[in-house]
Amino acid sequence: xxxxxxxxxxxxxxxxxxxxxxxxxxxxxxxxxxxxxxxxxxxxxxxxxxxxxxxxxxxxxxxxxxxxxxxxxxxxxxxxxxxxxxxxxxxxxxxxxxxxxxxxxxxxxxxxxxxxxxxxxxxxxxxxxxxxxxxxxxxxxxxxxxxxxxxxxxxxxxxxxxxxxxxxxxxxxxxxxxxxxxxxxxxxxxxxxxxxxxxxxxxxxxxxx
Amino acid sequence: xxxxxxxxxxxxxxxxxxxxxxxxxxxxxxxxxxxxxxxxxxxxxxxxxxxxxxxxxxxxxxxxxxxxxxxxxxxxxxxxxxxxxxxxxxxxxxxxxxxxxxxxxxxxxxxxxxxxxxxxxxxxxxxxxxxxxxxxxxxxxxxxxxxxxxxxxxxxxxxxxxxxxxxxxxxxxxxxxxxxxxxxxxxxxxxxxxxxxxxxxxxxxxxxx
DNA sequence: TAATTGACACCTAGGTGTTAAAGT
DNA sequence: ACTTTAACACCTAGGTGTCAATTA
Numbered sequence: 001x002x003x004x005x006x007x008x009x010x011x012x013x014x015x016x017x018x019x020x021x022x023x024x025x026x027x028x029x030x031x032x033x034x035x036x037x038x039x040x041x042x043x044x045x046x047x048x049x050x051x052x053x054x055x056x057x058x059x060x061x062x063x064x065x066x067x068x069x070x071x072x073x074x075x076x077x078x079x080x081x082x083x084x085x086x087x088x089x090x091x092x093x094x095x096x097x098x099x100x101x102x103x104x105x106x107x108x109x110x111x112x113x114x115x116x117x118x119x120x121x122x123x124x125x126x127x128x129x130x131x132x133x134x135x136x137x138x139x140x141x142x143x144x145x146x147x148x149x150x151x152x153x154x155x156x157x158x159x160x161x162x163x164x165x166x167x168x169x170x171x172x173x174x175x176x177x178x179x180x181x182x183x184x185x186x187x188x189x190x191x192x193x194x195x196x197x198x199x200x201x202x203x204x205x206x207x208x209x
Numbered sequence: 210x211x212x213x214x215x216x217x218x219x220x221x222x223x224x225x226x227x228x229x230x231x232x233x234x235x236x237x238x239x240x241x242x243x244x245x246x247x248x249x250x251x252x253x254x255x256x257x258x259x260x261x262x263x264x265x266x267x268x269x270x271x272x273x274x275x276x277x278x279x280x281x282x283x284x285x286x287x288x289x290x291x292x293x294x295x296x297x298x299x300x301x302x303x304x305x306x307x308x309x310x311x312x313x314x315x316x317x318x319x320x321x322x323x324x325x326x327x328x329x330x331x332x333x334x335x336x337x338x339x340x341x342x343x344x345x346x347x348x349x350x351x352x353x354x355x356x357x358x359x360x361x362x363x364x365x366x367x368x369x370x371x372x373x374x375x376x377x378x379x380x381x382x383x384x385x386x387x388x389x390x391x392x393x394x395x396x397x398x399x400x401x402x403x404x405x406x407x408x409x410x411x412x413x414x415x416x417x418x
Numbered sequence: 419t420a421a422t423t424g425a426c427a428c429c430t431a432g433g434t435g436t437t438a439a440a441g442t
Numbered sequence: 443a444c445t446t447t448a449a450c451a452c453c454t455a456g457g458t459g460t461c462a463a464t465t466a
């Protein structure tokens with residue numbers, strides 16, 4: 001299933017006439033498995049992480065494109081797909097449920113992307129830069145653990161329109177959205193000269209339903 | 210709109226470990242404009258062709274891929290889109306209505322595809338091969354000129370299911386399908402050593418509705 | 419007990435020919 | 443008189459959370 005809300009970034013500092021691939025992968029934040037404690041509304045450590053899964057990379061469908069093209073548009077990863085099926089053969093990114101993950105954006109010069117593949121780790125070295133935004137760390141689930149996440153998904157995802165209660169109290173939602181850095185700024189800026197100042201902490205959430 | 214029925218080909222003779230792009234373009238068969246004479250069921254010359262349109266190329270979405278990958282599957286061009294809008298900015302292939310056209314399949318070695326672009330002519334030379342199947346020549350229309358084509362489209366295109374008359378006499382259809390080489394063989398074989406023997410004549414049809 | 423799966427109704431998104439109206 | 447366009451109902455294809463059943 002798709003990751004929602006999706007990562008969206010703007011890029012500056014590229015060579016306008018150079019061709020680049022842009023890709024995303026998702027790496028474990030730590031070696032732990034988590035459980036959600038409802039009465040304290042917190043994720044707590046619940047043992048060690050499951051064994052690693054096959055590496056997968058989402059190559060942005062506009063790739064390859066010129067620096068000019070990439071910089072002119074907002075780059076959205078809304079078609080990136082996640083799965084908890086370790087035997088997946090459709091190129092989806094494989095994750096364990098109840099673990100914490102960090103999405104990363106990779107900018108790869110075309111001449112360095114020769115062994116770029118959806119089923120191999122992203123290459124490193126000259127001509128490849130990686131960006132992580134800590135406020136986009138999220139915890140995977142197969143069923144939502146609190147009603148705020150459910151409301152965020154239903155109210156903001158067009159495909160969940162059928163579950164919207166138009167008479168619902170919107171007061172609580174606005175405050176909620178504020179607290180989810182992953183959602184509100186919703187648009188990060190990547191620079192090749194500088195990574196923006198320390199971002200505020202936030203949590204987002206993806207499910208495997 | 211999409212071309213229907215779509216071109217489908219199988220390829221042999223590629224280097225399994227070489228990367229290739231596969232593309233399609235559509236070129237005028239002659240310099241004439243046509244009209245359909247209903248009582249004789251024939252296309253007749255009706256003047257000279259309209260002025261040329263901007264060149265467009267459909268790059269198969271699986272491109273680039275290895276020779277092994279291309280040869281293992283049937284290569285379908287069912288997502289190729291046509292338009293009669295000369296100002297089109299969505300990369301569709303631009304054609305004039307009431308003209309005759311020939312689709313061409315291009316196989317391009319990756320290292321020869323550096324200036325391959327949806328809005329530039331297909332490169333020629335070493336490492337690029339083009340294939341034309343005369344039985345896939347078709348005449349463009351904005352409204353169907355005979356009921357046989359309408360029936361072929363409705364009966365074979367999944368998206369036209371709503372117009373199917375399940376009680377319809379199927380006898381006529383089978384004979385019709387036989388006469389449309391573009392539809393029946395429906396799968397052409399491209400070889401790098403040899404182009405198959407002279408194909409039988411046929412007509413297909415695309416509309417701009 | 420907690421986590422996961424699959425059938426389901428309800429959406430978005432977009433591909434059909436039909437038809438009436440407009441264009442040439 | 444013929445060609446083209448745009449609104450329309452009817453499809454395919456696939457993305458939602460829900461809920462009941464299943465799994466571990």
